[in-house]
Amino acid sequence: xxxxxxxxxxxxxxxxxxxxxxxxxxxxxxxxxxxxxxxxxxxxxxxxxxxxxxxxxxxxxxxxxxxxxxxxxxxxxxxxxxxxxxxxxxxxxxxxxxxxxxxxxxxxxxxxxxxxxxxxxxxxxxxxxxxxxxxxxxxxxxxxxxxxxxxxxxxxxxxxxxxxxxxxxxxxxxxxxxxxxxxxxxxxxxxxxxxxxxxxxxxxxxxxxxxxxxxxxxxxxxxxxxxxxxxxxxxxxxxxxxxxxxxxxxxxxxxxxxxxxxxxxxxxxxxxxxxxxxxxxxxxxxxxxxxxxxxxxxxxxxxxxxxxxxxxxxxxxxxxxxxxxxxxxxxxxxxxxxxxxxxxxxxxxxxxxxxxxxxxxxxxxxxxxxxxxxxxxxxxxxxx
Amino acid sequence: xxxxxxxxxxxxxxxxxxxxxxxxxxxxxxxxxxxxxxxxxxxxxxxxxxxxxxxxxxxxxxxxxxxxxxxxxxxxxxxxxxxxxxxxxxxxxxxxxxxxxxxxxxxxxxxxxxxxxxxxxxxxxxxxxxxxxxxxxxxxxxxxxxxxxxxxxxxxxxxxxxxxxxxxxxxxxxxxxxxxxxxxxxxxxxxxxxxxxxxxxxxxxxxxxxxxxxxxxxxxxxxxxxxxxxxxxxxxxxxxxxxxxxxxxxxxxxxxxxxxxxxxxxxxxxxxxxxxxxxxxxxxxxxxxxxxxxxxxxxxxxxxxxxxxxxxxxxxxxxxxxxxxxxxxxxxxxxxxxxxxxxxxxxxxxxxxxxxxxxxxxxxxxxxxxxxxxxxxxxxxxxx
Numbered sequence: 001x002x003x004x005x006x007x008x009x010x011x012x013x014x015x016x017x018x019x020x021x022x023x024x025x026x027x028x029x030x031x032x033x034x035x036x037x038x039x040x041x042x043x044x045x046x047x048x049x050x051x052x053x054x055x056x057x058x059x060x061x062x063x064x065x066x067x068x069x070x071x072x073x074x075x076x077x078x079x080x081x082x083x084x085x086x087x088x089x090x091x092x093x094x095x096x097x098x099x100x101x102x103x104x105x106x107x108x109x110x111x112x113x114x115x116x117x118x119x120x121x122x123x124x125x126x127x128x129x130x131x132x133x134x135x136x137x138x139x140x141x142x143x144x145x146x147x148x149x150x151x152x153x154x155x156x157x158x159x160x161x162x163x164x165x166x167x168x169x170x171x172x173x174x175x176x177x178x179x180x181x182x183x184x185x186x187x188x189x190x191x192x193x194x195x196x197x198x199x200x201x202x203x204x205x206x207x208x209x210x211x212x213x214x215x216x217x218x219x220x221x222x223x224x225x226x227x228x229x230x231x232x233x234x235x236x237x238x239x240x241x242x243x244x245x246x247x248x249x250x251x252x253x254x255x256x257x258x259x260x261x262x263x264x265x266x267x268x269x270x271x272x273x274x275x276x277x278x279x280x281x282x283x284x285x286x287x288x289x290x291x292x293x294x295x296x297x298x299x300x301x302x303x304x305x306x307x308x309x310x311x312x313x314x315x316x317x318x319x320x321x322x323x324x325x326x327x328x329x330x331x332x333x334x335x336x337x338x339x340x341x342x343x344x345x346x347x348x349x350x351x352x353x354x355x356x357x358x359x360x361x362x363x364x365x366x367x368x369x370x371x372x373x374x375x376x377x378x379x380x381x382x383x384x
Numbered sequence: 385x386x387x388x389x390x391x392x393x394x395x396x397x398x399x400x401x402x403x404x405x406x407x408x409x410x411x412x413x414x415x416x417x418x419x420x421x422x423x424x425x426x427x428x429x430x431x432x433x434x435x436x437x438x439x440x441x442x443x444x445x446x447x448x449x450x451x452x453x454x455x456x457x458x459x460x461x462x463x464x465x466x467x468x469x470x471x472x473x474x475x476x477x478x479x480x481x482x483x484x485x486x487x488x489x490x491x492x493x494x495x496x497x498x499x500x501x502x503x504x505x506x507x508x509x510x511x512x513x514x515x516x517x518x519x520x521x522x523x524x525x526x527x528x529x530x531x532x533x534x535x536x537x538x539x540x541x542x543x544x545x546x547x548x549x550x551x552x553x554x555x556x557x558x559x560x561x562x563x564x565x566x567x568x569x570x571x572x573x574x575x576x577x578x579x580x581x582x583x584x585x586x587x588x589x590x591x592x593x594x595x596x597x598x599x600x601x602x603x604x605x606x607x608x609x610x611x612x613x614x615x616x617x618x619x620x621x622x623x624x625x626x627x628x629x630x631x632x633x634x635x636x637x638x639x640x641x642x643x644x645x646x647x648x649x650x651x652x653x654x655x656x657x658x659x660x661x662x663x664x665x666x667x668x669x670x671x672x673x674x675x676x677x678x679x680x681x682x683x684x685x686x687x688x689x690x691x692x693x694x695x696x697x698x699x700x701x702x703x704x705x706x707x708x709x710x711x712x713x714x715x716x717x718x719x720x721x722x723x724x725x726x727x728x729x730x731x732x733x734x735x736x737x738x739x740x741x742x743x744x745x746x747x748x749x750x751x752x753x754x755x756x757x758x759x760x761x762x763x764x765x766x767x768x
Contacts, residue, residue, distance in 0.1 A: 121656060273438075295678075298630070298669075302669070310662075310687065312659070
């Protein structure tokens, strides 16, 4: 990093109640502040579904229009009132990626010059500041493109399994299960002998997961979906679900099917039918692919819960030592259990092209974009 | 109990997809089976809101018609398919009450002749079998009418406060707060110095709770309800709610207001606005006054949950010793903290009168019926 270096970042700004701007702007060159801080020259970052949500906010990607000066403008449909404090605030995007450490606080000097995978805020940029404890050095043989997505999805998947064990559950349900993350979860559950009920919405996604060795893959568009779900839940004993969809009736349908499976398995109503079985049934909402409200018709007694689950909070809760162990495992298995596939690699500047932004925003299952942040440098671990 | 004694009970039967029958029928005289069993000659039992739910099922009380032979018939609106296994099954009603122990297994002989308060299934009857561990002897000065409701509501209220402490919360929100149970909770929270935000729907309910010393009583029909709720949550720090309504948008509104109060209190978005604050926000649904679906528009990040809460499961979880302590406290304070008020006392036979059944089913807040089960005996603790 020299004083001549300049920093550019992808930003999302609510311009007015009915307009969102996504732009590449020059931003300050970060410096280490805390002793544990590192500054990373970014090489690559994956565009995760949650990043698309942060980028668009409530705007409709179909309305993307060139905004001039490396920006794209989007309209918000049915724009309601907006907190004035959020208007005009440019928010950095990107929560993980890989890059080379070019500056470090006193406690992080050993990372200088290393290529690391990191979690942080604003990784869709040339330079970003992060905490050393949120990063992990990548072995020499791992290319930056692969290491870029070594943390959020792998730690999410590992966190799901850890959460399952901590809370006394023994098998899992997963929705939007054909995603990159869903494929990782299926590989991890096979490796650990954990029953997994995958829920997808298209026949080709059923095939994809079956090709990975999945025992249970259910298609919501099947007319017999609910009965098949009860059957798979009965077979696996899964009463914990991780739901990436989180809108409409799917979560409640899963809870109803869990209750039916429990009854089929012999669970009675110790306090009468009104109160249902006392088998714990839980859905964690960890994504928001469907932004419509969650609708819960209660047909499953009183032993249930639906709630949010966040990998960041999970990592805080388990503490730095266990989190570091999980990060090491994520990197160790980055070429196998936790491998990601990208549909396309694009430079930062391409995101402000309306057509590219619309393509990225489709969030089609299995499609995934990688940002090449290495333009115009001669780093030895270029993305392409 | 002599061999000439006969037993009668109030039963609810789904006759067909579109019909429910509520009837008083002769049923078997119970005998102790397990060593811990007692048989109780019932004196009185309260009709709790959950009993009305069990009695009616999906039927509309406005449709009540005499069924002949001590029964009343009700129609089910929009009758959907019904599990054939449930058709024609007469289900006993009533989950608590007070009565005299007239028979006991070997381990429960010390209770013979005592008047006890008990939790069980089918207490709307002349005789019922229960477990000694689910009962508590009533002191001589406590009339059966008062001891009849000594357990479910008091233990529910005590369980709410215990749950709050166990899960690290420090204050509570309560909906349908002017109920008998809500008044108990307000008295308990005042006694223990716990912040409580009461939510009601009528001005006279605001007055009632204020007369008990409530600091925070909010009326959902006020145009400023949401802002007032944020203010009260900010003042108390309450991020745990117990919701008896459990339908519509109220639960999600409470979570949104908790998030707004957390932001006002200085909580930031450590992982970006999309993920919200990391302040835990929780709504336990413990009743179902509004049978419509729960609708959750997610405007409060990912640190939240909505789930069922059941006093029976709470008591199982804390184990027999702690449960016995709570039961003793409930009886000790039955005349003060846990006092109930009844609107009317009716005999068992009156429930099958269509007009009385409609009146009972109104579930108007503050209205409560007591069943006098002591007809035709000369017990020394008669209800009237």
